[in-house]
Amino acid sequence: MRMLLGAVLSTAVLTGCSAPASPGPTAAPQPTAVPPELRLPDHPTSDVWRGLALVPADVEVVTLTDLDQVRARFGVPDLSSNDTMAERTAFWERAEREASLLTEGVLRPEASRLWLDHGISEDDVDWEVHFTGASGRGYVVAFRPDLDMKRVRSALQERSLRGARLLPEQHLLVKGAAEDGEPVWAADPVLPQLTDDQAESAYLRRGCVPVRTALGDDATYDDMEALLAKQDPHHLRPLEAFSVSFLGEIVTARLGGGRIDLLDRADLSEVWPRTDGDAPTFRDGYVGEPVDDPSTGRIGYQVTNPPAAAAVTLAELLPFAVCNDAVPIEEPTGL
Structure with missing residues (x-):
């Protein structure tokens, strides 16, 4: 028997989900139409959804992974590459069992090399946005606010990060992202x-x-x-x-x-x-x-x-x- 969502899910799960209006026809998103809550600030942000302000409008599929949220649920909100390898390994083993991760993480395939040569790892990533469209694949990776971004800049020479560019003020690493003035996903009225x-x-x-x-x-x-x-x-x-x-x-x-x-x-x-x-x-x-x-x-x-x-x-x-x-x-x- 079907049940009403509001009668089953807890108040915490439903917070912020007020009833929206019926969707109208999709208009061509304009760069100036991005709502304030989705605009990308000139400084690091913990809000993964703001990453959509860099996703090209013609993209078909987007995944968002908020690693900070997962760390907080597991009781290690401040975990970073400064912690011991045992603590970091324990987090990823648990995350792979108990969290619905939609990406492996941009830095994890070359984890050892990036850590030894540049002092960065996926443990320094707050969130990631990945996208796929007619023009190919891309991503937006947000690093923790206190990370020295010179480390990330030095890693751009690595083959695994080839084609990516740095937005240092926002602590972002992006690839295939929209340029200034181009239509973006965040402007879509839906x-x-x-x-x-x-x-x-x-x-x-x-x-x-x-x-x-x-x-x-x-x-x-x-x-x-x-x-x-x-x-x-x-x-x-x-x-x-x-x-x-x-x-x-x-x-x-x-x-x-x-x-x-x-x-x-x-x-x-x-x-x-x-x-x-x-x-x-x-x-x-x-x-x-x-x-x-x-x-x-x-x-x-x-x-x-x-x-x-x-x-x-x-x-x-x-x-x-x-x-x-x-x-x-x-x-x-x-x-």
């Missing part, structure tokens, strides 16, 4: 309905997820037919954009307020086929009955396996975000 300033990590996407993608690579003809027999996605309204945000054991999908199809989208997760194969499926990451709030366009789930929830989200195995069409899967011929 965005305020999708933000969650308490999230430890978040996934934002323009448009919907094709049903075939959401079913996963292991889906068969029978899986598609079983879904269509239970609930046909053709009756859903178009989806302009959505977000998925994680906070501890709660994951919240935001589809925009005023959606008359929100309950149908929540119901899809209950009839979604569980495909065969080794890859995680939706129910490996998102558990419990969906709880929804049509006034704000939110659907909430519980998370018991954070790594699986992150993998499912990045693979877009998300029934609540599907398009209102379904490309058939070819029926096996037996030949």
